[in-house]
Amino acid sequence: MGDVAGFVAATYQRGVPVIQFPTTLLAQVDSSIGGKVGIDHREGKNLIGSFYQPRAVLIDPGLLDTLPRREFLNGLAEVIKYGFIADPEILDFLLAEDGLKKGLSGQKRIRLIARCAGIKAAVVSQDEREAGYRMILNYGHTTGHAIEKVTGYSAVSHGQAVAVGMIVAAEMAHHLGKLNRDDVELHRRVISRAGLPIKLPQVEISALLEAMLLDKKYGTSNRFVLLEEVGRPVVVEGVPEEIVVKSLLATQEE
Ligand SMILES: NC(=O)c1ccc[n+]([C@@H]2O[C@H](COP(=O)([O-])OP(=O)(O)OC[C@H]3O[C@@H](n4cnc5c(N)ncnc54)[C@H](O)[C@@H]3O)[C@@H](O)[C@H]2O)c1
Numbered sequence: 001m002g003d004v005a006g007f008v009a010a011t012y013q014r015g016v017p018v019i020q021f022p023t024t025l026l027a028q029v030d031s032s033i034g035g036k037v038g039i040d041h042r043e044g045k046n047l048i049g050s051f052y053q054p055r056a057v058l059i060d061p062g063l064l065d066t067l068p069r070r071e072f073l074n075g076l077a078e079v080i081k082y083g084f085i086a087d088p089e090i091l092d093f094l095l096a097e098d099g100l101k102k103g104l105s106g107q108k109r110i111r112l113i114a115r116c117a118g119i120k121a122a123v124v125s126q127d128e129r130e131a132g133y134r135m136i137l138n139y140g141h142t143t144g145h146a147i148e149k150v151t152g153y154s155a156v157s158h159g160q161a162v163a164v165g166m167i168v169a170a171e172m173a174h175h176l177g178k179l180n181r182d183d184v185e186l187h188r189r190v191i192s193r194a195g196l197p198i199k200l201p202q203v204e205i206s207a208l209l210e211a212m213l214l215d216k217k218y219g220t221s222n223r224f225v226l227l228e229e230v231g232r233p234v235v236v237e238g239v240p241e242e243i244v245v246k247s248l249l250a251t252q253e254e
């Protein structure tokens, strides 16, 4: 919703001021911050858009009381992403938390949102136009977007796709000698604990590879955001296709 409102504000009379008032967990921790606005086109998601910073982002965590569980999980996948790329304490918190399935209690919810929103703001202020560093926010998303595309944007939600995408990225990092096995398993533990999937429904690996090739951030260079260790993301180019395939296979249901 905020993407469309932001896009309208950016283009109406060549730009009018906008304040974002996000009502989903995903928007509160991610999409309302950073100024990416846009709309989808038949040819691709977010194909028409711009960078347009809001004057302010007003977050009321109480709004999440009515948020459907599927939407809450979409946001939780981004929360987990921040844990892995920037703030491992978030992962400890999620593993220790009993109230996750109920959407978290007041103070805990506020603290978690504030922490994630802070990470997003810090990353985009260093690299507003995604020249490089901002790309780390794409952790799990290259595979995630491919899964969404191949499954027709309905069977698998964004959060579920990104969750599996992060496991694929962890497997890849392990095969490239970066992440140890324990940290790969940490991905599975945190993601399952949050109620998100660690396995893919049956999809053709070749269809996923093809979808990835059409992703401009993956392009022809097999580019992925991977972890050197938890909290230390790097952008890696030229991941050998056999490692991509092996890592995808590790998330296939038998
Ligand atoms: N700009 C960015 O950086 C960025 C980052 C990530 C995702 N996105 C985009 O954001 C979009 C998804 O936005 P979203 O997750 O905020 O979802 P949304 O605005 O599409 O809302 C999802 C659903 O939840 C309902 N809903 C929203 N708030 C509610 C509440 N408080 N109580 C009850 N129901 C509520 C809505 O009516 C809708 O049915 C996607 O198109 C995605 O591509 C953008």
Ligand SMILES: [Zn+2]
Pocket: 078, 141, 158, 162
């Ligand atoms: Zn996302």
